[in-house]
Amino acid sequence: MDPTTIATTTTAVLTTKRSNRSCRLVLLPYPLQGHINPMLQLANILYSKGFSITILHTHYNSPNPVNHPNFNFVPIPGVAEEKYPVSSIDNLISLMRYLNDKCMGAVEDCLERMALEDEGVACLVTDAQWFATQSIADRLKFPRIVNWTSNVSTFLTFAAVPLLRDMGYVRKFTDQEKRSDALVSGVELLKVRDLSSFLTSDPKGASELMELLVLGVKPAQAIIWNTVKELEELELPKLSHDFPSSHFLIGPLHKYFPPLSSSLLTQDQTCISWLDKQAPNSVLYVSFGSLAGVEESQFQEIAWGLANSKQPFLWVVRPGSIQGSEWLESLLDGYLEKIVEGKGYIVKWAPQQEVLAHFAIGGFLTHNGWNSTLESICEGVPMICSPRFGDQLTIARYVTDVWKIGVELKNGLERVEIEGAIKRLMADPEGLEIRARVNNLKEKVNNCLKKGGSSYSSLEDLVNYILSFKGGIK
Known part of the structure; x- marks a missing residue:
């Protein structure tokens, strides 16, 4: 050779x-x-x-x-x-x-x-x-x-x-x-x-x-x-x-092969039951992977950007990923009540491959680690890109500027921009075009096997x- x-x-x-x-x-x-x-x-x-x-x-x-x-x-x-x-x-x-x-x-x-x-x-x-x-x-x-x-x-x-x-x-x-x-x-x-x-x-x-x-x-x-x-x-x-x-x-x-049991964190399977009750392509999945963390102020911005979008969401909040907090204690009073109303579901860790393959998932707010990005492409899920460090920056550039299968949070984690990106991806005509491109890419990638x-x-x-x-x- x-x-x-x-x-x-x-x-x-x-x-x-x-x-x-x-x-x-x-x-x-x-x-x-x-x-x-x-x-x-x-x-x-x-x-x-x-x-x-x-x-x-x-x-x-x-x-x-x-x-x-x-x-x-x-x-x-x-x-x-x-x-x-x-x-x-x-x-x-x-x-x-x-x-x-x-x-x-x-x-x-x-x-x-x-x-x-x-x-x-x-x-x-x-x-x-x-x-x-x-x-x-x-x-x-x-x-x-x-x-x-x-x-x-x-x-x-x-x-x-x-x-x-x-x-x-x-x-x-x-x-x-x-x-x-x-x-x-x-x-x-x-x-x-x-x-x-x-x-x-x-x-x-x-x-x-x-x-x-x-x-x-x-x-x-x-x-x-x-x-x-x-x-x-x-x-x-x-x-x-x-x-x-x-x-x-x-x-x-x-x-x-089917997903391996190699997660270092316990996967919360209850989120799949919650997804089963949602409409097709209606839920935004939010996860920043197994390493990336956020400041408490950024966490607040994500929380209210999600709530203000009025879009159903499944949010992975990994324990210890918020600086100064163990888990959700930094959420402002009244936020969890919005969750109880049924618009959102928060878990500590999710079976991501199963989630992305679910009919209810219509978008993915991600840090653009390669595993997450490739899994998203394989299931035809368009992305909102918020890379944190290292290779994630290059991958996010490909998602938004080369493959054109996602949108970028240019100004970081700000509630107004998060809300706007969700609406672009999940509700506007632009989102339909992005979804068509990622589904085309999905077919190409899956055919390679x-x-x-x-x-x-x-x-x-x-x-x-x-x-x-x-x-x-x-």
Whole structure:
């Protein structure tokens, strides 16, 4: 296979009946919800192709082996045994540094022991955020494949960080720049006002880690992408040119099998019963994912923007996601009475894939994490975009400006703008046009998994690629 091309040409037709169980793959997920889910989805896909699967994981946010009886789970001794705080982007940066600096010895010891077992190790598959594992793979002579849990476009934006630094953007931004719609030269999709959130409150630290991520991906023998060729055709030539590995676009991973029981939070199923009583396409689903938080004032703005829109809504308010509050205690008197009237339903966590597939859902107010965005596209649900940090800015730009399947909250979380965006999406003619575009995209994305589709073919190529390895060391 030509490593400089996107691997979508089927070289052989495989079935799940062929047994490759003697070929063991070790998968190392990054210990956050948005990374654990796609890695376990990938594990199920590879297991269905006959591979033996071992999940190497931290104690922190450990997957539950009971929910995945087909896999062997191996904890990394001593690594992140305590609960690690990840309530802010600064905490996320600290976690990534800790795992890639302090934990490599323990990871290597585990892999070396597994290499000496009867099964050996055919291949190591790591989340991209374990960027320091390439040196371990090199020393142990393991082929290493990276699982990039976001899309190609965000990866190329991360790869442009040195250019952003050369242009003077890796710094604090003025108030005027935070409102600027000027496009960034060399990263044309992003606007200047996006960069302050893209680079976070610690521009230097964030940019350094983005560079390390890209440098950790570049020497990998292959990269697995939870995305679809048809979504990112324009970016693929640059990807192949700048990163001459083998690339396998096999997404959307969550559509291969029914939803996994891998949520780190308890899902409230009562919201499905509530949705069953609502009219088709009438409910706005609101969730900012498993990490993003809001200030108390922003929470108030969301609350009243939702109430004033007069549109039914299902709102996920994750405990601890509001600064200074445990849960709903910061809501003003009288607000919950509006909820009781039946216009809204609030839960601590929801079965998101089931929610987005429900007939009552007509829109999604989202932070634009890639998992959420891809799930929304797969169910034909248009979006209101309120990205918080990192890759979410690039994804939101694609949703609003490239695919045109959503609207943007340009001024952040303000009640008047939230109310207006809901009406645009759910009640105005513009919303019907957006819905038509996202349904067209839904059909394209779902077709890619059918026999002969781009993701179907790329998965077959990935299986053959892994089988070409000689089994690692024993």
